[in-house]
Amino acid sequence: MPETERDERRGPRTSGLGRVLITVYLILAIGATLRAVYQIVAKFDEAPLAYTLSLVSGLVYIVATVALIKRAGAWRTVAWVTLIFEFVGVLVVGTLSLLVPALFAHPSVWSWFGAGYLMVPLVLPVLGMVWLRRGGSRTAVVAAAHEGTHVSRSEAGA
Amino acid sequence: MILWFAVAQIIVAVLAALVSLIVFARRSAPNDYVLGATLLVGALLLAQIVIAIIAPFAGNPAAGDPLEFWMYLIVAAILPFGAGFWALIDRKPSANLVLLVVHLAIAVMLYRMLVIWG
Numbered sequence: 001m002p003e004t005e006r007d008e009r010r011g012p013r014t015s016g017l018g019r020v021l022i023t024v025y026l027i028l029a030i031g032a033t034l035r036a037v038y039q040i041v042a043k044f045d046e047a048p049l050a051y052t053l054s055l056v057s058g059l060v061y062i063v064a065t066v067a068l069i070k071r072a073g074a075w076r077t078v079a080w081v082t083l084i085f086e087f088v089g090v091l092v093v094g095t096l097s098l099l100v101p102a103l104f105a106h107p108s109v110w111s112w113f114g115a116g117y118l119m120v121p122l123v124l125p126v127l128g129m130v131w132l133r134r135g136g137s138r139t140a141v142v143a144a145a146h147e148g149t150h151v152s153r154s155e156a157g158a
Numbered sequence: 159m160i161l162w163f164a165v166a167q168i169i170v171a172v173l174a175a176l177v178s179l180i181v182f183a184r185r186s187a188p189n190d191y192v193l194g195a196t197l198l199v200g201a202l203l204l205a206q207i208v209i210a211i212i213a214p215f216a217g218n219p220a221a222g223d224p225l226e227f228w229m230y231l232i233v234a235a236i237l238p239f240g241a242g243f244w245a246l247i248d249r250k251p252s253a254n255l256v257l258l259v260v261h262l263a264i265a266v267m268l269y270r271m272l273v274i275w276g
Contacts, residue, residue: 016252023241023256027263042223101166118266 018068021124021131025065028120032109033058047106049129053093054108055123060085061109068128071135079132087125089115094122159275160209160218167202168268170177174199182254187244195244196257199264200238207235221276230274234267 036054044051060082067079094113097104107116113120166273181192209229214220220227241260245253 009255016250019252020255020259021248023259025258030233031263034233037228038223038226056159125207 010130012138015102018131021127022065022118024067024124025061025068025128028109028117028124029058029061029065038107039106047103050104050106050108050111053089053110057086057089057109060089063148068132073133076132079128083125083128087129090121090125099139105143159206159213159220159272160270162267163206164208164272164275167199168265169193170202171193171261171265171268172188175265176256178258178261182251182258185251187249187251188253188257191243192257193245193256194239195243196261199261200235200242203231203235203238203264207231220274222274227271227274230267230271232263232266234271237264 020068032054036051036058039051040053064079064082065088067075067082072077090110090113091108091112093108104111109117109121111121165187174192177195180189181189210227214224237260241257245257
């Protein structure tokens with residue numbers, strides 16, 4: 001398969017870890033957004049603040065997922081901003097859900113540090129930032145080019 | 159929901175996750191076992207859609223909110239086909255990990271559906 005052609009179409013090459021990370025992000029983005037939409041449609045009056053925040057976080061997860069898939073140029077900055085936003089969000093709302101349960105102790109993505117989502121919201125932004133940092137913009141291009149030639153060579157040999 | 163069918167679905171999803179993990183550990187691309195298990199999980203979810211449509215008319219209505227239930231079911235049903243398609247167009251060992259994550263997510267979503275149905 002012509003690797004260069006595929007690279008142009010799909011943007012930067014995605015490594016194994018990155019692929020899994022993007023999958024988890026995608027599922028969380030869809031899950032969080034749809035759940036927030038449901039909460040707002042069905043029971044907005046119970047906790048308007050928590051559910052609005054849920055929707056915002058869901059939409060931010062969608063943006064983060066797209067930014068992680070593209071992650072070149074301006075998308076890289078978008079990825080960093082959304083990841084930091086998520087990490088701060090889960091810490092602040094997680095703490096508030098314990099301190100001000102009346103306002104925040106409702107099932108939202110970030111309540112109780114994301115316990116309702118198996119703590120994934122707490123761990124994911126950290127993993128995302130580690131992954132982004134490891135492939136700094138310049139080295140990522142070089143590494144991608146290197147990996148590309150390496151893979152096509154091994155495929156030719158197979 | 160039919161309890162035994164939902165429980166069987168959860169078990170199949172967890173087993174499919176296990177198969178994905180084993181094949182990934184061998185550093186091979188998704189093989190017929192992995193893709194077959196994914197297809198089975200998808201087929202069972204389609205069957206669950208049919209069951210969930212018929213069940214209320216057969217005296218088995220949802221105790222919780224049907225809207226929430228259907229949101230889970232539709233997203234869960236899309237996941238194995240989306241991830242399976244991705245595994246087919248990009249056959250690498252890491253595709254097994256993607257399927258592993260998807261199967262575990264489906265197992266959790268099925269559990270949530272059971273809770274909502276009551």
